[in-house]
Structure formats: structure tokens, C-alpha cells
Amino acid sequence: MxxxxxxxxxxxxxxxxxxxxxxxxxxxxxxxxxxxxxxxxxxxxxxxxxxxxxxxxxxxxxxxxxxxxxxxxxxxxxxxxxxxxxxxxxxxxxxxxxxxxxxxxxxxxxxxxxxxxxxxxxxxxxxxxxxxxxxxxxxxxxxxxxxxxxxxxxxxLEPLADDHALALVSTLSEKDGLAAEPGVGTLLTRCGGLPLALELAANRLRRRSVPALVARIDAALEVVDQLLDLSYQELTPDEQRAYRVLGRHFGPEFGAEVAAAMLGVPDAEDLLEALAEANLLRRLGDRYGFHSLIGAHARRSEDEPGAAGRAIDWYLRRAVGLAKVITRRWWAADIFTQVPRLFDGEGAVPRALAEFKLEGTNMLAAVLAAEELSADDVIPAFCEALWAWYYNTDRNDDMITTHRLGAAAALRLGDKKVAMRMHNEIGTRHEKLREFAEARAQFERSLVLAEEIQDVLGQESNLEWLGIVSDGLGDHDTALDFFDRSRVFAEQVPDPDRRERALMLLRMHTGRVQTKTGAVDQALANLRQAETYFETTGDAVNTGRVKENLSRILPPTQARPLLERAVELFTQAHARSLLADGLVSLARLVDPDTALVLRRRAAAIYRELGEFPLAEELG
Known part of the structure; x- marks a missing residue:
């Protein structure tokens, strides 16, 4: 902040x-x-x-x-x-x-x-x-x-009057006495009072006279393109190619690394600076971008086959490397076995999230560009790589947009495993928004595909999520049935760490539902096992969730320390909706003055989250 x-x-x-x-x-x-x-x-x-x-x-x-x-x-x-x-x-x-x-x-x-x-x-x-x-x-x-x-x-905003246009060109071109030069009035007329055209003209005047420049441009409506043509002609061959290639970049700004990838060179800094010095690129901190008119001119120049494809590939590999930092989930696309994690060690996750935020618009644009190029093999992999970031940062519209494209591309390819994953991930977004009917439809569609290809992880995950949806709809018996069915497949997962985590998540879900059905002894056994596992593995959010669930079935003297610890864990993890719920639960077990403080704190969080009815209930 x-x-x-x-x-x-x-x-x-x-x-x-x-x-x-x-x-x-x-x-x-x-x-x-x-x-x-x-x-x-x-x-x-x-x-x-x-x-x-x-x-x-x-x-x-x-x-x-x-x-x-x-x-x-x-x-x-x-x-x-x-x-x-x-x-x-x-x-x-x-x-x-x-x-x-x-x-x-x-x-x-x-x-x-x-x-x-x-x-x-x-x-x-x-x-x-x-x-x-x-x-x-x-x-x-x-x-x-x-x-x-x-x-x-x-x-x-109207075009600049001639006196202001002349002041702008004189200052930028660093030419004294420009007003007295022959042809300056014609130059200003042909620039049409447009600051962009005047800036481009001023840059040209640093190396040529007014009459020489006037001889190269004519109609005001075409002056920007004509000045850009002149700027382009004065570039070296390598700089001209850089201008053409980078014009194919599909996002609003970009860094030197993707520029180098598009150009096929180890380092693009000198070329980028040359284009910036020619006023063809804007410097945006340590990044660069085209004015919309200049970018359009670059794209109209000689074609550069493969330039957009190289940018798409760079963003895809970057997204895959970042995704492997922020989540340890299983993957369907082959590229995840080929690209390593981008960062390791302390601070790796915050670095990855910061880069996702920086490049998020470009990555979305890359998916849309891949769709235009019919790059069906790229789109689903992109979606998988973006899922964890979209899900954790609530980028609902972007996820639905990309994953629907991913599911369609996977089906066109005949890749049922990837299509299964796309529908599963779309379902998680609808479940989080409590759009349970659409979530269930997506999980059911994904489950059919998982069954067709006999994918164990796919069947386990979709049955688990169908149980979560049923719980959200208040159908507890059906939820427990789905968890039981999911457990059969979880026990078949080959990787022991992944298998144990899947089973413990199911214990947590099952225990939560059992607290609602009155099966207290069974709920207590499941939740205690899950609590031990998540505490041991350092999973703060799920440890807090388990403790809050336990607090609902234990006596107040045992429930209060569990809730106090859950509140601490949610605070550490910045899990604010869970924190607000935990504060409300804890308020029921403390003295009136402390309860008032906790309820006010919860109400403030609900207001931040836009849950105004919940905030109003707390006064």
C-alpha cells in the first residue's frame, strides 16, 4: 500500500x-x-x-x-x-x-x-x-x-496552433532561428498541428534542413505515416528489422527479454535504445511500448513471419516456469516436464506472483493471439500455467476467457486429457463464485473425459469437487458419497506425497460435512488426522480450516484456543474471508467487550470484501 x-x-x-x-x-x-x-x-x-x-x-x-x-x-x-x-x-x-x-x-x-x-x-x-x-x-x-x-x-483537444507548434518543434529540434528558415510554414501545415507528427518532424530536423524535410512529406492526413517512413529509412538494417518484428508484439508494453526472443538475439537493449532515440519507441521505466499509431505503422511494414509466434512461445515458457513456483499441482501438458521453475529459495513465490502481475496483460494477449493463429497446441498449456495465478487472485473474467478457448482447442486436437483439465479448472472458478449449477456441469463434463481416458488424478479431482459443490448446495449425503468415490481413486495415485495430500484433503472435507450431519465421533477422527498432517507440512490455511471445523464440535474451553490459533494462521496467510469468519466464531466464546472488538474487526474485513450484508449483521 x-x-x-x-x-x-x-x-x-x-x-x-x-x-x-x-x-x-x-x-x-x-x-x-x-x-x-x-x-x-x-x-x-x-x-x-x-x-x-x-x-x-x-x-x-x-x-x-x-x-x-x-x-x-x-x-x-x-x-x-x-x-x-x-x-x-x-x-x-x-x-x-x-x-x-x-x-x-x-x-x-x-x-x-x-x-x-x-x-x-x-x-x-x-x-x-x-x-x-x-x-x-x-x-x-x-x-x-x-x-x-x-x-x-x-x-x-484540437491540433496545436502554428505558434505553439513552432515552439514545440524549435525546442525539440534544438534549432535556433527555425522560424526564419524557408519552408517552415509549409512544414507546420503538413504536420497538421499534431504533437506526434511535430515530435517526429523535430527529430528529423536534427539531421536535415527544413526544405529537405518538406520535400519528403505532403498531405497533412498522411504526414504521420510519411514521417515514420522517413524515420524507418534512417535506421540501420538491424534496427529496421527490430522495428518490424517488435511491431508484432500484441501487448501494450514489453521488456528486453521478450524483445530478444522475438528478434532471435542474445541482447536487444542496444536495438531498443536506438528505436527509443529515434522516437519510435516509448521508454516506460525499464520497459518499452509503441504509441498506437507507430505500432500500426510498424505492423504495416514488411511482414516478419514467426515474430508473433516467438513472442507467444516466450510468454508460454515464462508462464510455465512461474506456475511451477507458485503451485505443486499436477499438469496435463507436456511442456511442464520441459521447463524448470524460474525461481527457488526464499522469496521465490512473491517474485513469481510479481512477474505474473507485471506480464499478466501480455500473457492474456498471447492466448488471444494464439487463437488467431490457430495455435491449438499452445492455448491449453497456457491456460494450465495461468490457472493458479488466476484462481488465487480472483481474475474471474480472464480465466473463463482463456480456459474456454483452451477447452475448445484441446477438443480440436483430440486431446481429452487436456480438455478434461480445462473443464475442471473452469469449474473451480464457478464454485468459488458459488455458481454451483455451472460448476457442477463443468466438473461432470471433465469427469466424463477422465473416465474415457481412465485418468486416475482426473477422476479423483472431479469427484472431490463435485462433493464440495454438493456441500455448498446443502446436500450433505451426496457430498459424502462423492468424497468416498474420490477416495478410491486417491488411493491409486502413484506418487506417495501427492496421494497422502489428496487423502488428507478428503478427510478434511469429509470431517467438515460430518460436523453438519451430527456424526461427531467420525468428524473428530477425520479432522484430527487432517490437522496433524497439515500442521506437519506447514499448510497454514488448511490447518486453520481444520481447527475452525474442530471448534464447532468441541466444548467451548477446547474450541477457543483452536479458534485463536486459526485466526493467527489466517492472519499470517492473508486469508481474509476465512479470517473474518473465524473472528465471528471466536466472538461467541469470549467476554462481551472482547466480542465487540472482534465483531467490529470482522465487519471491517467484510466491508473490504464487498460483503456488506454480513458487515451490517455485525452492526
Whole structure:
């Protein structure tokens, strides 16, 4: 969490004009929609306005590139999760609507500026608006979005007037007396007042005269492409190839490692810096990205067969190596036997999660690009690699999108084992959202495939999950029957460690259901065995779950220390929904004053998770 988040990109080094537009921004009582033609400087203006008005928003500035010009625009859930973490909500709720509720609650008493850059749709924007009148939002978009005029003030950025355009070119080109050079008026006219075109022209003027440049460009509507053509011609052959190849990257930004993989070179740093010096790439910290118009020009240049495929392969192998750090589950795709864990030792899991977060948009875009290229052998493996990250960070929409593509690709390939895995993983997401009917349909479909190929792990897992779904629906007898059937296959798992863990999970699930059916002695035996196992293996969350289940069937004098320990474990693991439930249970066993403190703490957590009815019940 940042005490006062200041997330705006670096302030523009040179900014001219836009005084009227800035006054319009200040005069707006609520939110602002910046629009204008491509290359007119919408993002630059939004960032500059944010810096100029910083004192008006003492609680900070939030910024997000919504990716409306890319293949994979950001989902509202992805943006909300990012914002909530910055605002101190360590584990946002699972559903987008709940995230929105928490976001609006978290910003209610704050004075903040929120910049939503390159919006794709108004629905995307609407889900990200705060309810507080003390917050202001700037939205930019290349598209003409339909917005509520009572909420938004539209500000149209026009091309720069000639005097401001001349000031921009003179400063950037570092040419004194530029106004007196012959042809400068023609140059400004042909650049059409577009800051992007003017910046490209200024870069060219460092090495040639105004008349020489004017002779190479003509119509204003085509000036950006013509200037980009000139920039491209002045690159070395290796730099030209880098421009063409990197233009095939499908995400909004990228690092040097994937650039090297796309180019087939050991180190791409010099090429990236050369393109940045030519104003063809933007530096984004230690990463790079194309302006949407420049990227489109790069893609229209000579074709580079295989460039996108090499990027897809790099992201897939990266995702596999990261997945093997954060989970020890079994895999269906062969690539998991070929790629090692990326990190080991202390801090490996946080490093892997941080990289998943950094590259998540690119990995989703890689899956969509693989679908466009009909790379059916790649898509299911990608889905498997992304599952644990999606599941643990509640990226519901992304998981459903990728895994449905993965299941279809697996069936086209005739790979029933991978298709089985896809439907199983889709089912886990629906179960977590308590969408039990859809979850059951997915597990049943996966089970049929597992039975057809006689896959032991697949049958064990799907029967276990069907039991969990039945328990969620309140059908305890059916749940126990599914757990018994799952146990038969768990005992057949060849790997002893995996077999023991599967059996202990089933003991925990069975014991939990038995506490509800009144089979106290059986529940106690199952839960005690599971407790010992999870404590021995250092599984904090499942140890806490078992202790809470035990507390329901033991006398208060024994239940209280179990619940106190469960609360400690959930706190350590940042398992907030479990923590809130444990606090409520513990509150029933302590004195009234302590109970009040525990209930208030639980209510605060429920509010963070968007579970407002539960919070209201606690007062």
C-alpha cells in the first residue's frame, strides 16, 4: 500500500498550449472526457493536467492504461484489483461488482484524481467511477464514447496552433532561428498541428534542413505515416528489422527479454535504445511500448513471419516456469516436464506472483493471439500455467476467457486429457463464485473425459469437487458419497506425497460435512488426522480450516484456543474471508467487550470484501 499513491507517468518534458483546455478541466464539477484525433496528445494532456492540479487532490492520483487500442483491453476487475491493493485492500473480493462497491467505499472520503487512459467502452469506464464528489476522473479515448453529460464534461483537444507548434518543434529540434528558415510554414501545415507528427518532424530536423524535410512529406492526413517512413529509412538494417518484428508484439508494453526472443538475439537493449532515440519507441521505466499509431505503422511494414509466434512461445515458457513456483499441482501438458521453475529459495513465490502481475496483460494477449493463429497446441498449456495465478487472485473474467478457448482447442486436437483439465479448472472458478449449477456441469463434463481416458488424478479431482459443490448446495449425503468415490481413486495415485495430500484433503472435507450431519465421533477422527498432517507440512490455511471445523464440535474451553490459533494462521496467510469468519466464531466464546472488538474487526474485513450484508449483521 502507498500512503498517498502518485501513479501518474513521468511528467511531459515539454508541454505547450492547452490553456483553454486546462481551464475547462478545472471548471468541470465532476469528471472530464478528453477526446480528439489520433496523435493530438490526449494522454500527454491528461498527465500534465494531473501534475498541475496535484494540490487539489491531496489523497493522491491513480492512473491506468485501459488498453483500448490493444487486442486485450483491461477488464474492470483487473483495474479495480490494482487500485484496491494500492488503497490498502490486500485481498480484494472475487466479483467485479463487489470490487466496485469496495472501491467506492474506499474513495468515499478522499480527494483523488483518477486518470483512465485509452478507454475502450463506456461500460469499462462506468465500472471504475468513484461515487464521491470529491474525486475527479479524466478519461481519454480514441473512440467517441457515449457518456452522461451530467457526469462528464467533454473537452475536445484540437491540433496545436502554428505558434505553439513552432515552439514545440524549435525546442525539440534544438534549432535556433527555425522560424526564419524557408519552408517552415509549409512544414507546420503538413504536420497538421499534431504533437506526434511535430515530435517526429523535430527529430528529423536534427539531421536535415527544413526544405529537405518538406520535400519528403505532403498531405497533412498522411504526414504521420510519411514521417515514420522517413524515420524507418534512417535506421540501420538491424534496427529496421527490430522495428518490424517488435511491431508484432500484441501487448501494450514489453521488456528486453521478450524483445530478444522475438528478434532471435542474445541482447536487444542496444536495438531498443536506438528505436527509443529515434522516437519510435516509448521508454516506460525499464520497459518499452509503441504509441498506437507507430505500432500500426510498424505492423504495416514488411511482414516478419514467426515474430508473433516467438513472442507467444516466450510468454508460454515464462508462464510455465512461474506456475511451477507458485503451485505443486499436477499438469496435463507436456511442456511442464520441459521447463524448470524460474525461481527457488526464499522469496521465490512473491517474485513469481510479481512477474505474473507485471506480464499478466501480455500473457492474456498471447492466448488471444494464439487463437488467431490457430495455435491449438499452445492455448491449453497456457491456460494450465495461468490457472493458479488466476484462481488465487480472483481474475474471474480472464480465466473463463482463456480456459474456454483452451477447452475448445484441446477438443480440436483430440486431446481429452487436456480438455478434461480445462473443464475442471473452469469449474473451480464457478464454485468459488458459488455458481454451483455451472460448476457442477463443468466438473461432470471433465469427469466424463477422465473416465474415457481412465485418468486416475482426473477422476479423483472431479469427484472431490463435485462433493464440495454438493456441500455448498446443502446436500450433505451426496457430498459424502462423492468424497468416498474420490477416495478410491486417491488411493491409486502413484506418487506417495501427492496421494497422502489428496487423502488428507478428503478427510478434511469429509470431517467438515460430518460436523453438519451430527456424526461427531467420525468428524473428530477425520479432522484430527487432517490437522496433524497439515500442521506437519506447514499448510497454514488448511490447518486453520481444520481447527475452525474442530471448534464447532468441541466444548467451548477446547474450541477457543483452536479458534485463536486459526485466526493467527489466517492472519499470517492473508486469508481474509476465512479470517473474518473465524473472528465471528471466536466472538461467541469470549467476554462481551472482547466480542465487540472482534465483531467490529470482522465487519471491517467484510466491508473490504464487498460483503456488506454480513458487515451490517455485525452492526
Amino acid at each position: 502507498l500512503d498517498v499513491p502518485r501513479l501518474l507517468p513521468a511528467r511531459p518534458s515539454l508541454f505547450v498550449d492547452r490553456g483553454d483546455e486546462y481551464r475547462g478541466f478545472n471548471a468541470a464539477t465532476r469528471h472530464v472526457f478528453l477526446t480528439g484525433q489520433p496523435g493530438v496528445g490526449k494522454t500527454t494532456a491528461a498527465v500534465e493536467f494531473g501534475y498541475r492540479s496535484a494540490e487539489l487532490f491531496p489523497d493522491g492520483q491513480l492512473y491506468y492504461d485501459l488498453g483500448g487500442s490493444t487486442r486485450a483491453p483491461a477488464t474492470p476487475a483487473e483495474v479495480l484489483q490494482h487500485f484496491l491493493e494500492l488503497l490498502g485492500v490486500a485481498k480484494p473480493p472475487e466479483r467485479e461488482q463487489q470490487m466496485g462497491n469496495v472501491f467506492r467505499s474506499a474513495t468515499r472520503d478522499r480527494r483523488m484524481l483518477i486518470v483512465l487512459d485509452d478507454a475502450d467502452t463506456m461500460a469499462q469506464v462506468r465500472a471504475l467511477l468513484p461515487s464521491s464528489e470529491s474525486c475527479k476522473v479524466i478519461v481519454t479515448s480514441r473512440k467517441q464514447l457515449m457518456f452522461d453529460t451530467g457526469t462528464f464534461r467533454e473537452i475536445v
